[in-house]
Amino acid sequence: PWDRGVLILDETGFLKKGDKSAGVARQYSGTAGRIENSQIGVFAAWATAEGHTLIDRELYLPSDWVEDRERCRAAGIPEETVFLTKPQMARAMVDRALRAGFRPDWITADDAYGHDGKFRLWLEEIRQPYVFAVPSNEYAGLNDGKVRVGSLTGGLPPKAWRRISAGTGSKGPRVYDWAWTAVDHLYEKTWTRRVLLRRSVSDPSDISYYLIFCPVATKLQKAVEAAGSRWRIEECFESAKGEVGLDHYEVRSWTGWHRHITLSMMAHAVLVISRAKVFPTSAASGKRKKPSSLADLKKKQRERPV
Incomplete structure (x- = not known):
């Protein structure tokens, strides 16, 4: 049931202080709903009837960051890094997902990605449905x-x-x-x-x-x-930040950000899979038997016989 689903693309902001963290800049953050000093991560989520979780991530680097090689070196950003637009980053994630064996029934995203004609044309060339x-x-x-x-x-x-x-x-x-x-x-x-x-x-x-x-x-x-x-990726952001500390980090480096985010994503995926097993979806209604919060999961696991 996990091999077919919808691949969802979106971004989320991480509010920061100072100017040393990799990619930090005054830029629009959907988390704050306004321009703030923040890092922006572009993410891909996989959504099926059994659950939804984040499967890929990239830290967005504004062009002025990429052009400042000394600043990049101080933040541990690889020398070969070049500027990529968010749709270009999303395309790379789609390519990785397809190569990894995901078979999306659809790919979906908001207008920050949907307006990019080159991205849409590439998906059409490989016969990948999108909305x-x-x-x-x-x-x-x-x-x-x-x-x-x-x-x-x-x-x-x-x-x-x-x-x-x-x-x-x-x-x-x-x-x-x-x-x-x-x-x-x-x-x-x-x-x-x-x-x-x-x-x-x-x-x-x-x-x-x-x-x-x-x-x-x-x-x-x-x-x-x-x-x-598409709203499912927003649920992923909310639950990953609230339950596994997606935004609870104090690292500044490029490598540190990717390590923390990756571990948080892995923890979130484990929770999602565990919920699907503990609270299976009803075949008749297509709904989960109980609310799927972390508190519900812990309570259910405590009730299970050892």
């Missing part, structure tokens, strides 16, 4: 031309929209109105590019957009489920 959030001004091919995805909303008839749950969140099913439209067919018309639109039920003016690449026969429900799975 990426994009801003409303992102262009998509349509009838041998290009159109902004935000302009497609008005052309959809009311019957094009379907009310579907994108999965269960902390407050219950996350229900939205969804629609999609094909913008191009590729590779002997067996694959398609589509624009997926998500509209708020309570506020119809609140619309989010996704670019999708998938086999022509793919159903809307499957695309919605893939788009809705």
Whole structure:
């Protein structure tokens, strides 16, 4: 059950003081929701029906760091390190995951990664389905031309929209109105590019957009489920920071950061696998029998006979 799933890409911030830690800079941190002095880690998570955990990581280095070789040497950053954008780092993680034997049904990420056309094209060339959030001004091919995805909303008839749950969140099913439209067919018309639109039920003016690449026969429900799975990496960040100390470190060096993060990821993966065994998912409902917090896991393990 762990060999097929969704590969999710995202980043998280680690707030820091001072200017000695590898990669630290005043940059936007989603953790703080604003520009802060921080390190940014780009991560990949693997999500299945049994659970989800982080499987890869890279420390993002701003260009001014890479250009300052003396500063890099002081932080233990390898001499051969070059500047990579976050989408380029994400592509390297996808490549490593595929080489390691992961077979993603989908790859998904927010618009920080979805807007990168070269990244999307590479995935299309290797026939890897994806669903990426994009801003409303992102262009998509349509009838041998290009159109902004935000302009497609008005052309959809009311019957094009379907009310579907994108999965269960902390407050219950996350229900939205969804629609999609094909913008191009590729590779002997067996694959398609589509624009997926998500509209708020309570506020119809609140619309989010996704670019999708998938086999022509793919159903809307499957695309919605893939788009809705992106929140799982946020759960990984929250639980890894709260339960295994992902952000509890005092190291400054490049090597120190990667060692700490890797050990935290390993500990998190052990917890996720243990939870899946102690609290198995019901085949009938697809839901776990009990809440899967660390406290629940410890309590259940204490109750097990020796």
